[in-house]
Amino acid sequence: MLQIQNIDVFYGSIHALHNVSLEVNKGEIVTLIGANGAGKSTLLKTVSGLLKPKNGDIRFMGKPIGGLSAQSIVSLGLLHCPEGRRIFANMTVEENLDLGAYLRRDKEAIKKDLDAVFQRFPILSERRKQHAGTLSGGEQQMLAIGRALMGKPNLLLLDEPSMGLAPMLVQEIFRVVKEINESGTTVLLVEQNASQALKIAHRAYVLETGKVVLSGAADELANAEEVKLAYLGH
Numbered sequence: 001m002l003q004i005q006n007i008d009v010f011y012g013s014i015h016a017l018h019n020v021s022l023e024v025n026k027g028e029i030v031t032l033i034g035a036n037g038a039g040k041s042t043l044l045k046t047v048s049g050l051l052k053p054k055n056g057d058i059r060f061m062g063k064p065i066g067g068l069s070a071q072s073i074v075s076l077g078l079l080h081c082p083e084g085r086r087i088f089a090n091m092t093v094e095e096n097l098d099l100g101a102y103l104r105r106d107k108e109a110i111k112k113d114l115d116a117v118f119q120r121f122p123i124l125s126e127r128r129k130q131h132a133g134t135l136s137g138g139e140q141q142m143l144a145i146g147r148a149l150m151g152k153p154n155l156l157l158l159d160e161p162s163m164g165l166a167p168m169l170v171q172e173i174f175r176v177v178k179e180i181n182e183s184g185t186t187v188l189l190v191e192q193n194a195s196q197a198l199k200i201a202h203r204a205y206v207l208e209t210g211k212v213v214l215s216g217a218a219d220e221l222a223n224a225e226e227v228k229l230a231y232l233g234h
């Protein structure tokens, strides 16, 4: 579904991604783990067209997307749920969700997807008329995920959805991500919570200072000594 081959990404003279290759197959949860500053968000921003790779190739469902605008990439069904949620605090929950469907014209299907989001996140349904800024951190994260789902993703990019949440809510977010995947959406999940991410993922990549240093089946990486020491704290 997603094929990244040998990309390099720069911020001015800062070389943020070095010759990175990564694949996501249809139906998978692939997790990208790595310390703060490793380049995880940079990779997601590059896939979703917010940053342009200097070289290399990115394909989504067989189509080269490395040169496309972020809007064209969204319309192909590649949705990015950014780090820090980025919801619109002064708009209602429902307005935020409507925005997630702004490129779609299929009114009936949009209505059905809105109902599905409310079913998946009953708390958002209860608070549909409330300003999003009044929601708790966990609820805002659910809204951010719900908004991405309103774009009808084939591939969902999630950037640190569990960041800053209380442990119980962290569990809830990982459960939701697994459910979304089981109902047919392919997921590329960026996380600093490596232990939880490796539990729900099929495969994983480890990024260190802009380079992929390890990749493999999630259960194998969870048992690899270098991953245990550096990312799992044991």
Ligand SMILES: Nc1ncnc2c1ncn2[C@@H]1O[C@H](COP(=O)(O)OP(=O)(O)O)[C@@H](O)[C@H]1O
Pocket (backbone or CB within 6 Å): 011, 014, 016, 034, 035, 036, 037, 038, 039, 040, 041, 042, 043
């Ligand atoms: N807008 C930017 N301008 C310059 N450097 C940036 C910018 N965003 C990120 N970086 C740098 O790129 C590297 C990777 O950052 P980032 O992708 O945000 O890491 P992560 O998401 O893994 O924490 C870091 O060294 C960071 O300082």
Ligand SMILES: [Mg+2]
Pocket (backbone or CB within 6 Å): 040, 041, 042, 083, 159
């Ligand atoms: Mg980040």
